[in-house]
Amino acid sequence: MRPNGTNGTLLCVALLAASAVLASWLGRQGGVRGNPRDGRQADVMALVFGEARKVVSGGLYDRADLYFHGGIQAAADNCAEQAAEGRGGALAAAAAGSAAHADEDGHAETGLVGERWDLWSRLNRRIHPTEDRHASGVRELKEVVPWLWAAAAADPHNTLAYGVGAYWLARELGRVDEALRFIGEGIRNNPDSCELEFCRGELLYLRPRGKRDPATMKAFSAALRKWTPEQFDRQEEARMCRRNILMYLATLHEQAGGHEAAKKCLRELLRMVPDHSPAIRMLGEIEAAGH
Amino acid sequence: MDAVRIESVTKLYAGAGRPALDGLDLAVQRGEVFGFLGPNGAGKTTTIKMILGFFAPTSGSVRVLDGDPQDPATRRRIGYMPEVANYYGYLSACELLAFYGRLCGMAPEAIRRRSGELLELVGLQDAGKKPLRLFSKGMMQRAGIAQALLHDPELLILDEPLTGLDPLARIQLRDIIVMLRKQGRTVFFSSHELSEAELICDRIGILKDGRLCCCGGIAEVAGDGAGNLERIFLRHIQEAKG
Amino acid sequence: MNGMRGSLQRIMALARLAVVDLFRRRDVSVALLLAAVALLPLLAFNFFGVSGVWRYVGEVTLLLVWIFSIAIGLGVAARQFPAEFDSRTIYPLLSKPVRRTEILLGKFLGAFLATASALCLFYVCFLLLLLLKGGGVDPVVVAQAFLFHLLFVMLLTAMAVTGSLILTPSANLTVCALAAAGMLLFGERLAGLAAGLPLASAIPAWAVHALAPHMEFFDLRLRVVHGWPPVEWPASLAVAAYALCYTAALLLLADRLFKRKKL
Ligand SMILES: Nc1ncnc2c1ncn2[C@@H]1O[C@H](COP(=O)(O)OP(=O)(O)O)[C@@H](O)[C@H]1O
Ligand SMILES: [Mg+2]
Numbered sequence: 001m002r003p004n005g006t007n008g009t010l011l012c013v014a015l016l017a018a019s020a021v022l023a024s025w026l027g028r029q030g031g032v033r034g035n036p037r038d039g040r041q042a043d044v045m046a047l048v049f050g051e052a053r054k055v056v057s058g059g060l061y062d063r064a065d066l067y068f069h070g071g072i073q074a075a076a077d078n079c080a081e082q083a084a085e086g087r088g089g090a091l092a093a094a095a096a097g098s099a100a101h102a103d104e105d106g107h108a109e110t111g112l113v114g115e116r117w118d119l120w121s122r123l124n125r126r127i128h129p130t131e132d133r134h135a136s137g138v139r140e141l142k143e144v145v146p147w148l149w150a151a152a153a154a155d156p157h158n159t160l161a162y163g164v165g166a167y168w169l170a171r172e173l174g175r176v177d178e179a180l181r182f183i184g185e186g187i188r189n190n191p192d193s194c195e196l197e198f199c200r201g202e203l204l205y206l207r208p209r210g211k212r213d214p215a216t217m218k219a220f221s222a223a224l225r226k227w228t229p230e231q232f233d234r235q236e237e238a239r240m241c242r243r244n245i246l247m248y249l250a251t252l253h254e255q256a257g258g259h260e261a262a263k264k265c266l267r268e269l270l271r272m273v274p275d276h277s278p279a280i281r282m283l284g285e286i287e288a289a290g291h
Numbered sequence: 292m293d294a295v296r297i298e299s300v301t302k303l304y305a306g307a308g309r310p311a312l313d314g315l316d317l318a319v320q321r322g323e324v325f326g327f328l329g330p331n332g333a334g335k336t337t338t339i340k341m342i343l344g345f346f347a348p349t350s351g352s353v354r355v356l357d358g359d360p361q362d363p364a365t366r367r368r369i370g371y372m373p374e375v376a377n378y379y380g381y382l383s384a385c386e387l388l389a390f391y392g393r394l395c396g397m398a399p400e401a402i403r404r405r406s407g408e409l410l411e412l413v414g415l416q417d418a419g420k421k422p423l424r425l426f427s428k429g430m431m432q433r434a435g436i437a438q439a440l441l442h443d444p445e446l447l448i449l450d451e452p453l454t455g456l457d458p459l460a461r462i463q464l465r466d467i468i469v470m471l472r473k474q475g476r477t478v479f480f481s482s483h484e485l486s487e488a489e490l491i492c493d494r495i496g497i498l499k500d501g502r503l504c505c506c507g508g509i510a511e512v513a514g515d516g517a518g519n520l521e522r523i524f525l526r527h528i529q530e531a532k533g
Numbered sequence: 534m535n536g537m538r539g540s541l542q543r544i545m546a547l548a549r550l551a552v553v554d555l556f557r558r559r560d561v562s563v564a565l566l567l568a569a570v571a572l573l574p575l576l577a578f579n580f581f582g583v584s585g586v587w588r589y590v591g592e593v594t595l596l597l598v599w600i601f602s603i604a605i606g607l608g609v610a611a612r613q614f615p616a617e618f619d620s621r622t623i624y625p626l627l628s629k630p631v632r633r634t635e636i637l638l639g640k641f642l643g644a645f646l647a648t649a650s651a652l653c654l655f656y657v658c659f660l661l662l663l664l665l666k667g668g669g670v671d672p673v674v675v676a677q678a679f680l681f682h683l684l685f686v687m688l689l690t691a692m693a694v695t696g697s698l699i700l701t702p703s704a705n706l707t708v709c710a711l712a713a714a715g716m717l718l719f720g721e722r723l724a725g726l727a728a729g730l731p732l733a734s735a736i737p738a739w740a741v742h743a744l745a746p747h748m749e750f751f752d753l754r755l756r757v758v759h760g761w762p763p764v765e766w767p768a769s770l771a772v773a774a775y776a777l778c779y780t781a782a783l784l785l786l787a788d789r790l791f792k793r794k795k796l
Contacts, residue, residue, distance in 0.1 A: 070760075126718075126767075129759075139585070169581055175582065340624075345624070363630035363631060371625060372622060
């Protein structure tokens with residue numbers, strides 16, 4: 001009798017665990033949103049464990065995204081919308097400062113039977129919150145942080161987790177030093193990442209007197225050096241990143257009195273985007289000042 | 292008035308080729324000790340289960356204490372000790388009796404008093420607080436006797452009560468049965484232990500392949516020589532075979 | 534009426550047995566110990582010195598509470614009848630003046646009460662943990678989540694008790710665990726899934742959607758963890774009615790099955 005009961009309980013727990021794993025596996029059809037480039041894992045073991053870590057890390061990152069939306073899967077379940085938001089979904093979009101976040105109600109149309117007669121679905125909608133909600137205020141926003149930390153801990157090559165995590169820490173929670181430490185860890189783990197270096201540069205730039213800190217310039221220069229188009233999912237993203245780096249560098253050089261360096265950056269920027277008005281304006285100002 | 296009246300009862304288990312009981316007629320009078328004898332597989336347990344209303348006969352009728360065995364009110368007056376004694380291992384003997392007492396609708400005070408008496412009677416007074424899973428087979432059997440007697444039943448049904456008991460316990464059980472007879476209770480027990488049956492029964496019935504091949508007072512069936520019953524039993528069994 | 538009172542007394546006596554059994558087995562203490570082992574490291578974390586971060590603890594704790602409630606509920610409910618039959622204690626039990634229906638109700642109630650008492654313990658631990666972490670939950674939502682969870686346990690134990698009268702113990706456990714976990718995870722998406730299928734496979738999907746126990750109704754973890762308001766009254770009542778009707782239907786079926794059970 002006794003061993004039977006215990007076996008039963010164990011069996012249950014095992015079954016539940018198995019189904020939970022299966023579910024999360026199925027539930028995340030999107031696959032791994034972590035870091036797509038990772039050519040360095042040469043041997044098979046690293047590859048296998050690397051994959052598993054990426055899956056876990058991706059799941060944890062999604063969790064952060066979920067927390068940002070009050071625990072609800074954002075309507076951005078379909079690929080198109082995700083693409084529109086750029087890598088990393090809504091969270092990253094918010095981190096990047098893009099306030100525009102297309103929200104649709106995630107109501108599945110119920111075809112055959114019709115919502116009217118489908119009592120269970122109607123009941124579900126009343127029980128489980130469906131309204132779109134974004135975290136706001138420190139009290140809510142700080143809840144996102146553990147998941148980003150965990151995503152980075154699960155896969156140190158998940159640059160997105162580092163970048164977004166640092167963003168939350170610095171901008172929303174006001175912990176710039178913690179954010180810099182976190183991004184520093186990310187850079188140590190991903191020495192080739194242009195994005196992380198850029199992120200670090202931005203964090204430094206935003207500090208009081210950050211514009212005069214030589215470290216800021218160093219970070220952006222490193223970002224420019226590490227920039228390769230292959231690091232990015234899409235060509236457009238890569239170009240956008242390079243443009244931003246160039247603009248920051250131009251500003252910093254100009255402030256430090258390095259007019260030639262600033263002009264060089266601006267000219268490259270204008271070669272990429274001939275009608276970039278801030279760059280045109282700035283170049284005009286420098287030249288007008290007679291440098 | 293009969294304590295148990297079984298009339299032309301047939302019981303066919305689903306999927307079984309031949310009936311376990313085949314036109315059984317049996318009457319047990321009130322106040323007597325009836326020994327229900329027969330080899331393994333004769334149908335003793337099947338008969339007892341029908342007396343207790345666990346299932347209805349395929350055909351025929353069973354009346355117990357002038358009531359329907361399926362009626363809980365009838366069962367309130369029956370005490371039963373099953374063939375295989377096994378009780379909730381996580382309870383102590385006292386808790387077991389308290390549980391059964393509550394099922395029988397006894398008052399807590401009555402349960403307490405009665406459990407004390409009965410544990411004393413079956414010799415478990417020192418093991419009352421011990422969990423039953425630590426009991427030996429014989430101790431479990433004693434607990435079984437105690438639970439069968441708990442609610443002071445008019446009819447006591449014991450299915451092979453002697454198996455697993457040491458000689459001392461057998462003597463104690465015999466004393467208990469004798470005491471019950473003195474109190475005017477009816478005892479119906481199944482057994483294949485003939486010598487024991489010979490000592491305590493008023494009447495016996497011998498069952499073979501679901502048929503009663505002999506039934507009567509112990510003196511009629513066995514004569515008066517000790518050990519005779521064994522010979523009689525063998526003769527009846529072999530006759531039934533041939 | 535005396536008959537009713539006697540009946541109730543017998544049912545409660547039977548139910549007490551399951552509760553005593555569960556707590557003497559130490560299943561609950563094992564669950565609490567496991568939970569502590571899982572949660573202690575989580576509690577010790579301090580993320581970047583940000584204080585008052587509690588939702589992740591709340592979420593993991595509630596997940597564990599749910600997993601353990603399913604494991605314990607199924608374990609207790611599914612073994613009620615098989616244990617009686619295996620140990621043959623069913624015979625002395627049936628020889629007492631109890632009706633089969635009373636035995637069934639007693640067994641079900643026992644499984645439910647045993648699991649519910651374990652659940653009380655779990656929720657108390659959950660609240661203590663939140664206190665420790667400085668989590669701000671709405672007490673109304675937590676109370677509602679607890680009541681919904683009780684409804685879930687009621688339905689789950691009814692399911693397992695009924696299943697134990699048809700299936701072998703391991704098959705019963707498998708079916709119930711899959712049904713519970715499957716519906717908790719996918720119940721909400723079933724309608725959407727059915728809508729997207731071609732007609733031939735949509736019909737079974739709709740049938741499952743219509744008939745399978747919608748366990749996800751009872752899961753208010755999201756509202757607790759993410760600070761959503763409580764479910765409104767009409768919907769709460771609908772959920773309670775659903776659980777009660779479903780349980781009643783299962784118990785009616787179980788009653789039939791138990792009365793027909795070969796002994
Ligand atoms: N549940 C059952 N299903 C089918 N056959 C059974 C069942 N119980 C007993 N039998 C058969 O009925 C006959 C009588 O069994 P039983 O009453 O247990 O005998 P006894 O108690 O005299 O040893 C045996 O042949 C046995 O195999
Ligand atoms: Mg027998």
